[in-house]
Amino acid sequence: MKAFAALYSRLDATTSSNAKLAAMRDYFREAPAEDAAWAVYFLAGGRPRQLVPNRLLRETAMQVAQLPEWLFEESYQAVGDLAETISLVVPEAEHRSEQGLAVWMQDRLLPLRGLPPQELGARLPRLWAQLDRRSLMVCIKLITGAFRVGVSKLLVTRALATLAEIDPKRVAQRLVGYTDLSHRPSAEGYRALIAAESDAEHAQRGGQPYPFFLAHPLQSPIERFDELLGPPSDWHIEWKWDGIRAQLVKRDGQIWIWSRGEELVSDRFPELCALAGCLPDGTVLDGEIVVWKAAEAPPAPLLQSEPQGEQEPAAGFGVQPFALLQQRIGRKNLTGKVLAAAPVAVLAYDLLEWQGEDWRQRPHQQRRSRLEAILRQCNHPALMASPLVEGEDWQTLARLRERSRALGVEGMMLKARASRYGVGRTKDVGVWWKWKIDPFAVDAVLIYAQRGHGRRASLYTDFTFAVWNGEPGDPERALVPFAKAYSGLTDEEMRQVDAIVRKTTVEKFGPVRSVTPTLVFELGFEGIAVSSRHKSGLAVRFPRMLRWRHDKPVEEADTLQTLKALLVSHERSL
Amino acid sequence: MDLVVARPEGLYCPPGDFYIDPWRPVERAVITHAHGDHARWGMRHYLATRDGEGILRARIGSDMPLQTLAYGEALEHQGVRLSLHPAGHVLGSAQIRLEHRGEVWVASGDYKVEPDGTCAPFEPVRCHTFISESTFGLPIYRWPAQSQVFREINDWWRANATVGRPSVLFCYAFGKAQRILHGLDQNIGSVVVHGAVEPLNRVYRDAGVQLPPTLYAGDLARNDPRLKQAIVIAPPAAGGSSWMRRFGNYADAFASGWMLLRGTRRRRGVDRGFVLSDHADWPGLLWAIGATGAERVMVTHGSVATLVRYLREERGLDAQAFETEYGEEDDVTVQEAE
Numbered sequence: 021m022k023a024f025a026a027l028y029s030r031l032d033a034t035t036s037s038n039a040k041l042a043a044m045r046d047y048f049r050e051a052p053a054e055d056a057a058w059a060v061y062f063l064a065g066g067r068p069r070q071l072v073p074n075r076l077l078r079e080t081a082m083q084v085a086q087l088p089e090w091l092f093e094e095s096y097q098a099v100g101d102l103a104e105t106i107s108l109v110v111p112e113a114e115h116r117s118e119q120g121l122a123v124w125m126q127d128r129l130l131p132l133r134g135l136p137p138q139e140l141g142a143r144l145p146r147l148w149a150q151l152d153r154r155s156l157m158v159c160i161k162l163i164t165g166a167f168r169v170g171v172s173k174l175l176v177t178r179a180l181a182t183l184a185e186i187d188p189k190r191v192a193q194r195l196v197g198y199t200d201l202s203h204r205p206s207a208e209g210y211r212a213l214i215a216a217e218s219d220a221e222h223a224q225r226g227g228q229p230y231p232f233f234l235a236h237p238l239q240s241p242i243e244r245f246d247e248l249l250g251p252p253s254d255w256h257i258e259w260k261w262d263g264i265r266a267q268l269v270k271r272d273g274q275i276w277i278w279s280r281g282e283e284l285v286s287d288r289f290p291e292l293c294a295l296a297g298c299l300p301d302g303t304v305l306d307g308e309i310v311v312w313k314a315a316e317a318p319p320a321p322l323l324q325s326e327p328q329g330e331q332e333p334a335a336g337f338g339v340q341p342f343a344l345l346q347q348r349i350g351r352k353n354l355t356g357k358v359l360a361a362a363p364v365a366v367l368a369y370d371l372l373e374w375q376g377e378d379w380r381q382r383p384h385q386q387r388r389s390r391l392e393a394i395l396r397q398c399n400h401p402a403l404m405a406s407p408l409v410e411g412e413d414w415q416t417l418a419r420l421r422e423r424s425r426a427l428g429v430e431g432m433m434l435k436a437r438a439s440r441y442g443v444g445r446t447k448d449v450g451v452w453w454k455w456k457i458d459p460f461a462v463d464a465v466l467i468y469a470q471r472g473h474g475r476r477a478s479l480y481t482d483f484t485f486a487v488w489n490g491e492p493g494d495p496e497r498a499l500v501p502f503a504k505a506y507s508g509l510t511d512e513e514m515r516q517v518d519a520i521v522r523k524t525t526v527e528k529f530g531p532v533r534s535v536t537p538t539l540v541f542e543l544g545f546e547g548i549a550v551s552s553r554h555k556s557g558l559a560v561r562f563p564r565m566l567r568w569r570h571d572k573p574v575e576e577a578d579t580l581q582t583l584k585a586l587l588v589s590h591e592r593s594l
Numbered sequence: 595m596d597l598v599v600a601r602p603e604g605l606y607c608p609p610g611d612f613y614i615d616p617w618r619p620v621e622r623a624v625i626t627h628a629h630g631d632h633a634r635w636g637m638r639h640y641l642a643t644r645d646g647e648g649i650l651r652a653r654i655g656s657d658m659p660l661q662t663l664a665y666g667e668a669l670e671h672q673g674v675r676l677s678l679h680p681a682g683h684v685l686g687s688a689q690i691r692l693e694h695r696g697e698v699w700v701a702s703g704d705y706k707v708e709p710d711g712t713c714a715p716f717e718p719v720r721c722h723t724f725i726s727e728s729t730f731g732l733p734i735y736r737w738p739a740q741s742q743v744f745r746e747i748n749d750w751w752r753a754n755a756t757v758g759r760p761s762v763l764f765c766y767a768f769g770k771a772q773r774i775l776h777g778l779d780q781n782i783g784s785v786v787v788h789g790a791v792e793p794l795n796r797v798y799r800d801a802g803v804q805l806p807p808t809l810y811a812g813d814l815a816r817n818d819p820r821l822k823q824a825i826v827i828a829p830p831a832a833g834g835s836s837w838m839r840r841f842g843n844y845a846d847a848f849a850s851g852w853m854l855l856r857g858t859r860r861r862r863g864v865d866r867g868f869v870l871s872d873h874a875d876w877p878g879l880l881w882a883i884g885a886t887g888a889e890r891v892m893v894t895h896g897s898v899a900t901l902v903r904y905l906r907e908e909r910g911l912d913a914q915a916f917e918t919e920y921g922e923e924d925d926v927t928v929q930e931a932e
Contacts, residue, residue, distance in 0.1 A: 088907070091732075094732060095733055099734055108735075
């Protein structure tokens with residue numbers, strides 16, 4: 021525990037990636053594999069569910085520190101972090117525990133979950149008394165599941181790769197699913213992460229998916245497409261679906277479904293697990309899960325992906341708004357009624373593994389045609405190929421793309437026919453572009469709220485939104501307000517947001533409340549310009565909420581950089 | 595009768611007709627110590643400790659109208675018996691004891707209870723009413739032992755010196771800087787100071803405080819080989835200025851009580867934060883207040899409301915708040931001033 025706490029301090033004390041890499045390498049070099057396994061889990065973003073309720077932690081701390089509640093609260097307000105506050109107010113102890121992170125997690129902390137309050141009240145002080153301040157703070161963060169230290173998964177990957185002297189991409193692949201809740205870190209698992217590479221390693225990996233290949237936004241004006249991209253015939257062009265990116269892994273007679281966040285979501289989609297019957301073992305598909313309500317079978321072109329030329333796409337695919345999918349995911353119990361109200365389908369667009377063989381290094385063209393053959397064979401209404409869109413030139417495609425909103429899609433995806441399937445946002449083996457319809461949409465964080473007027477009177481419905489002024493992982497970055505918006509929510513959403521605003525209020529300045537940033541909305545706007553009147557240096561026109569991004573953590577909201585990029589592209593197109 | 599009341603000009607002693615650390619120009623001012631928020635320019639008469647004379651004159655003016663007293667020496671003024679007692683904060687810092695018709699008040703200015711070897715250590719003075727600061731008046735503030743902090747500073751310096759990196763340590767130029775200099779291990783490398791620090795060192799040395807030999811940064815060429823193993827003591831204001839460029843690829847740190855909190859440490863944007871304060875921590879405040887035996891406590895600058903409430907509810911003392919304009923020292927923001 022002490023070594024891990026020391027690592028935490030080193031990582032926390034610096035903003036330099038190199039210093040962080042060095043700290044991690046030093047730690048992993050020394051740490052026993054069982055401890056390293058847990059360290060990777062936490063550093064790569066693993067969050068076990070909260071083991072002890074915050075209220076109980078507070079009460080125990082007040083008792084141990086002999087502080088009245090109001091004084092504990094004052095202290096917490098000054099520190100702004102529960103784990104740190106507790107570590108500062110309880111009597112400082114000598115670090116007496118010789119046990120490592122793994123023993124602490126498995127034998128001491130995880131067993132706390134679900135214990136009766138009285139038992140917790142007795143156990144916690146005994147645990148705390150064995151740790152020095154620094155270790156205690158880290159320990160409490162492990163208990164609350166709020167452990168964060170400003171290293172990206174990518175950085176952890178690099179640290180492990182240099183240590184093991186293997187390709188970071190290989191480590192990235194092995195790390196997929198490592199932080200999933202169902203996964204229990206182990207010495208064996210850690211050794212597998214850093215083991216020497218073997219050719220057949222993917223074959224023995226059960227439900228293990230591949231790292232997702234991610235697209236880059238295409239923001240250049242259409243006039244430059246020929247120069248930048250060459251002719252459309254070099255590309256496979258698809259609609260950009262507004263659903264959940266997922267991998268379907270079929271091995272050993274079973275289907276595993278992984279979301280882009282590398283979460284195992286199979287149990288959320290029982291009807292897709294039924295596809296196990298029609299996909300052969302050793303098949304991994306990449307695609308989008310959407311709610312799909314076709315009156316009958318999907319229109320013919322969708323199944324066959326025949327060239328559509330300048331033909332207008334069949335009006336209204338069966339794809340339903342994302343919100344419907346979101347509601348379904350939020351449900352604890354997937355009753356027959358829920359399944360019937362929001363039936364899902366997969367629009368598959370890539371084939372990563374076929375007959376147990378890794379196909380990612382084959383050209384997209386080859387993967388795509390095999391994929392279509394597989395889907396024809398499978399012939400299941402819940403598994404379709406994402407149709408290809410064709411056009412003679414980029415202008416034609418741009419006109420087609422104008423229909424995106426009507427079709428319920430977000431724009432187009434451009435995938436080079438010759439491209440390999442990369443890892444993350446790599447560009448070295450070919451590129452995927454996302455050519456979204458509304459360039460003026462960003463994911464912003466709600467930071468202030470004010471009561472609305474008229475129909476919205478007395479509800480907190482007028483919001484100030486902010487974006488980050490630094491990239492993810494930058495511990496110094498802050499939220500910078502850039503727009504106010506009040507429209508775009510349904511009445512039901514309004515009530516929900518109002519309740520959250522009241523619950524998360526930090527401070528009141530007259531009628532305005534500042535809130536703990538927890539809510540992310542996709543904010544749309546018509547124009548963007550430089551402004552000296554706004555803190556962000558930017559002003560946007562007609563901002564409104566396009567949708568509530570329940571799926572987006574605050575850390576993943578957009579940055580000032582994104583806004584500035586929009587500014588540049590906007591100016592160029594004017 | 596209250597021996598001290600808060601007035602717009604500062605804390606005022608009605609029977610003696612003088613002010614304590616006033617923030618507006620007045621006729622007579624008794625000064626607890628020479629930090630900028632307590633010792634201001636423009637008073638007709640100043641009274642302070644003999645130990646503090648050098649620094650006061652250096653800061654306010656060599657010809658300032660200053661009368662001094664040794665610690666413990668008493669003076670009668672309009673029926674008020676006044677004496678100055680060590681506050682352990684910086685060189686020359688004092689608590690002011692006032693006695694009038696059997697009533698005793700002590701105004702402590704800023705104080706620290708742990709002795710540090712660079713100034714006379716804090717002495718509790720029995721009184722009926724104690725005026726206490728509350729800079730670190732929350733139970734989260736509990737200082738690590740001074741010896742441990744100096745070990746950390748020296749270890750950090752040594753590690754940097756081993757790889758040939760200058761160590762730049764930011765701290766308040768008066769008091770904190772000399773305290774750090776006093777605790778440095780001279781065997782590690784050269785000790786270099788910023789121009790704002792050196793004049794104060796001179797005063798400390800003249801007062802008999804042991805400080806290691808220091809080099810003035812301005813005297814060193816940019817490529818002076820001594821810089822690679824040096825520690826540089828500089829005020830926070832020097833950070834980010836072009837003055838820093840001469841040190842090349844340096845490591846930096848900040849020494850302050852506020853560095854106890856992770857958030858402040860990170861906002862500072864330095865490699866390291868050392869927890870070193872010249873104010874009392876929470877246990878220190880409570881100990882000092884208890885040691886005076888006072889039944890009445892007037893709380894000034896810091897976590898005023900918190901300390902008042904705690905003393906009333908948990909200690910049964912008659913505690914009240916005093917509005918003052920202390921707590922803004924020269925070159926640091928209020929939050930990080932000490």
